[in-house]
Amino acid sequence: MSDALVIASQDGPVLTLTLNRPAALNSFTGAMHEQLRAALEAAAADAGVRCVVLTGAGRGFCAGQDLADPMVAPAAPGEPARDLSVAITTHYTPLVQRLKSMPVPVIAAVNGVAAGAGANLALNCDFVIAGQSASFIQAFARIGLVPDTGGTWLLPRIVGRARALGLAMLGDKLPAAEAERIGLIWKCVDDAALAGEAASLALRLAAMPVKALAATRAAIDDAQQLTLDEALAMEAALQSQLGSAHDYLEGVAAFGAKRAPVFTDR
Ligand code: T3D
DSSP: OOSOSEEEEEETTEEEEEEOOGGGTTOBOHHHHHHHHHHHHHHHHOTTOOEEEEEESTTEEEOSBOTTSTTTSOOOTTSOOOOTHHHIIIIIHHHHHHHHTOSSOEEEEEOSEEETHHHHHHHTSSEEEEETTOEEEOGGGGGTOOOOTTHHHHHHHHHOHHHHHHHHHHOOEEEHHHHHHTTSSSEEEOGGGHHHHHHHHHHHHHTSOHHHHHHHHHHHHHHTTSOHHHHHHHHHHHHHHHHTSHHHHHHHHHHHHTSOOOOOOO
């Protein structure tokens, strides 16, 4: 097995990034953050990548912050308390911002437990597909923290305030099938089918007009803060931009010619 903390493997237009600290359920150290950020930056800059899949090595997806990491481990008695905002602003905030600005769709293939920032890492992706044995835990309250990595923003928007508060305040393990039932994730599949389902969705997305898909993500997120009139204006501005791009011309030409389109914009 590779020593890398994030393993990148490319299959045609699909890049899979595997978090690789299985002995600690792929919890985040500063080094793993740096490798993930570098891999996402490289993917964003690579025209050959049209979809990214994030997954975990071993039996977990990601157990959030590595609680033994010196950056966050509680200080010894008599020493000044750690300022956890340093880890947040140095690592987690840029990670969420990177995911939300990726020029291609991102799928989380959740192969096992996703806890704390690991759960919210998955929820920041465009699609979450989870194996039957996977689970989601807003573990923050268990250790006296609030949901971070965008959890306070994401949870009520995805599942509503009542469920957001229940998940965040109780910190219970939510099985993947229940996560699908309440609309927290896209799909729960048999464990054995997870990699194949993620790969086939990734290939499907990669063949689509990914520039429009990335704009769709931003528009749907941005519209949550807008009035209807503002959203209508935003949609008009986006159609103006996309309507003069290659993919629109190709999509309409392919429709007219009754052939499959070949989308290349990014
Ligand atoms: O702190 C800041 O900078 C602020 C940012 C916070 C972001 C956050 O993510 S806060 C939340 C941090 N995460 C957690 O609190 C989750 C802690 N982990 C667990 O509660 C459990 O491990 C799980 C429920 C996720 C899984 O339980 P289980 O029974 O399947 O596995 P386990 O035996 O607890 O864990 C397996 C190993 O992974 C174990 O190591 P060992 O004993 O075999 O050597 C365990 O210590 C290690 N591990 C799991 N999670 C973490 C971890 N090691 C370090 N940090 C972890 N987060």
